[in-house]
């Protein structure tokens with residue numbers, strides 16, 4: 001069948017064994033975070049923050065991982081900066097826009113800087129009188145750069161494989177730096193958060209190194225037909241959404257992500273004993289409820305993996321436990337998502353799946369991908 005493969009798609013067909021591109025990109029996360037922390041970028045952040053500081057609300061939008069980064073950003077703007085903030089899928093924003101965009105800040109997130117509905121959304125925001133139209137992209141001189149009034153770049157350029165990993169952490173760092181600066185301009189002291197962001201490349205490296213062994217063990221022990229359920233609350237809602245997306249993209253796993261409370265209102269009854277349940281139990285308003293979910297699931301017999309900044313609370317539990325860094329919950333996703341990517345990569349290898357390919361080596365899926373409207 002006659003067809004044109006776009007250039008950006010060709011790397012997904014290149015590698016047939018470890019290390020796949022997706023692994024290389026994930027391992028580059030620390031250096032890509034460092035590339036955001038440059039003097040020139042700090043200037044861009046300061047200029048963008050001045051524009052956001054005078055706004056009456058913050059609207060964040062993107063697709064896939066970039067949308068989920070927006071969800072995490074909304075928690076921070078609401079929780080630490082005191083600006084009402086909302087996150088949207090970019091198509092939803094452009095087709096069903098919120099009322100009263102005048103005077104607001106609209107932040108479009110796109111790793112590639114070329115996703116059409118993100119560009120449409122920023123044009124709409126300008127027409128409707130937004131006070132600031134900010135773009136976060138990892139690709140310099142991308143269409144997003146032209147569409148936005150302020151752009152925060154850096155981040156290592158376009159990821160080669162279709163499933164993106166480092167882009168989520170990079171978008172979060174840019175957004176957190178922006179929020180911290182807006183907070184500073186408004187008189188809030190977010191110094192602890194700022195200090196952690198400065199150390200984020202080293203901390204990300206520690207999380208990646210520290211979780212590699214356990215994530216490999218969990219992946220190797222999982223039954224090929226098992227589903228994966230992910231539960232997270234607050235900012236870690238973004239982590240479970242992105243974790244599930246990567247499990248689908250890289251390992252074609254049946255993965256389901258839920259806000260903690262939502263998952264307890266029905267979806268849990270579809271679990272089977274061989275399934276894996278991943279629960280974020282992070283100190284904060286949802287910690288006790290997460291613990292109760294974990295202990296309530298015992299009779300079902302599922303495998304449980306707890307990601308927590310309070311590992312002592314689960315020392316005797318018999319579950320898989322990953323220790324997360326001791327950081328404020330509002331910026332936790334920058335680190336807490338990383339073990340999920342490692343697990344997903346190992347699961348793809350264990351299941352004989354090429355994680356770069358997003359199933360496009362199967363002609364039927366390739367034909368569909370080429371026809372999907374973007």
Ligand SMILES: O=P(O)(O)OC[C@H]1O[C@](O)(CO)[C@@H](O)[C@@H]1O
Pocket residue numbers: 062063064065066109110111112113114115118162163164249
């Ligand atoms: O951030 P961008 O470049 O707009 O792309 C969005 C999404 O597209 C994908 O690459 C493929 O669906 C996701 O991994 C990513 O989150």
